[in-house]
Amino acid sequence: MTTTSAPPAAGTAPAAGNGRRHRAPLVQRILGKNPLGWLFGAPYIVYVLVIFAFPLCFAVYMSFFDYFFAAPGANVDRPFVGLDNYIQALTDPAVLQSFGNVGIFLIINVPLTVVLSLLLASGLNSITRFRTFLRTSYYVPYVTASVAIIGVWLFLFGQNGLVNHILGPLAPSPSWLSSPTLAMPTIAIYVTWKGLGFYILLYLAALQNVPTELYESAATDGAGKVRQFFSVTVPGVRPATVLVLLLSTITGANLFTEPYLLTGGGGPDGHSTSPVLLIYQQGIQQGHPGYAAAIGVILVIGVLILGWLQNRFVGGRD
Structure with missing residues (x-):
């Protein structure tokens, strides 16, 4: 007597042959489904990083030092002062x-x-x-x-x-x-x-x-x-x-x-x-x-x- 298996229930995805879910390539997982968008957005991303992000991070760094500007290449002492600048500013x-x-x-x-x-x-x-x-x-x-x-x-x-x-x-x-x-x-x-x-x-x-x-x-x-x-x-x-x-x-x-x-x-x-x-x-x-x-x-x-x-x-x- 021959038995036939029942068809999969509606809405049920067929199981993979090796029992594992298919994973997207590494590049697609990092850049998304449309990596070309990063190319068009790259100029603005560079602009934000150079004009906004880097100066802000550098300002945070400067705020923890007794910082002052010097000529390029000059070796000057800029002592670390911790939160002293913030305490002085808030008072x-x-x-x-x-x-x-x-x-x-x-x-x-x-x-x-x-x-x-x-x-x-x-x-x-x-x-x-x-x-x-x-x-x-x-x-x-x-x-x-x-x-x-x-x-x-x-x-x-x-x-x-x-x-x-x-x-x-x-x-x-x-x-x-x-x-x-x-x-x-x-x-x-x-x-x-x-x-x-x-x-x-x-x-x-x-x-x-x-x-x-x-x-x-x-x-x-x-x-x-x-x-x-x-x-x-x-x-x-x-x-x-x-x-x-x-x-x-x-x-x-x-x-x-x-x-x-x-x-x-x-x-x-x-x-x-x-x-x-x-x-x-x-x-x-x-x-x-x-x-x-x-x-x-x-x-x-x-x-x-x-x-x-x-x-x-x-x-x-x-």
Whole structure:
């Protein structure tokens, strides 16, 4: 009597002849199924390693030494100091003040950037006449050299500037950029205005991915323009909002050109000094690169924490 074996159950993969699962080649396991992608991504990978990764690692190394720059090939002593640079940075009133200054800047700049860029992008996305002209107009300050625009702002907000002439007796004394209270908020407003065009473009790109059917459905349910904005537009561009938050935070934390030019290097009395400006002063002007590197590492850690919090509470599960 002949017996026939039952066919394998549906969805069951046939067993290999030697009882082992087939393993992909070593090159495929390392480079993936499309190794050609590494070739196209290689230039950017090299760029990141050379421009960002290596300087960051070298800064961490410098921060543990009493480091100073010397001529190439010179044999100089750079003693190991451990955490002394970090302890000094965390107890230095000038460093703490600079971080407080950039905190004030971010509190003003980041919310203004998100709100204004989203509102303006929504308006530009809905108009039909002069759309290209208006989009270009908002983008022009972003691509214009900072030195040229800062000259205009000094003309407007200087001690004898146009704004003070218009305000007359209502003008603040000391003036906007000379006041310990108003210097950093004025810089924050300037940076917000200058960079607004870039973030408007990000939101305009995100708005193209919001289905028009959602607006039509909301209008059918009786939602007005304001309700549609908060119920459809804001949730629809949430990934772009996370990106704008992250980029504006990183840009603000790296603030340098604006206080250096607008307030003459962090004045008055250090009330507009940013951590990056202090790093330049300590590392280049005063010859303490190890100490400056420690300040930079602390700044990087702070920005990473802020970025994680933003992604955690604004980005959600995405």
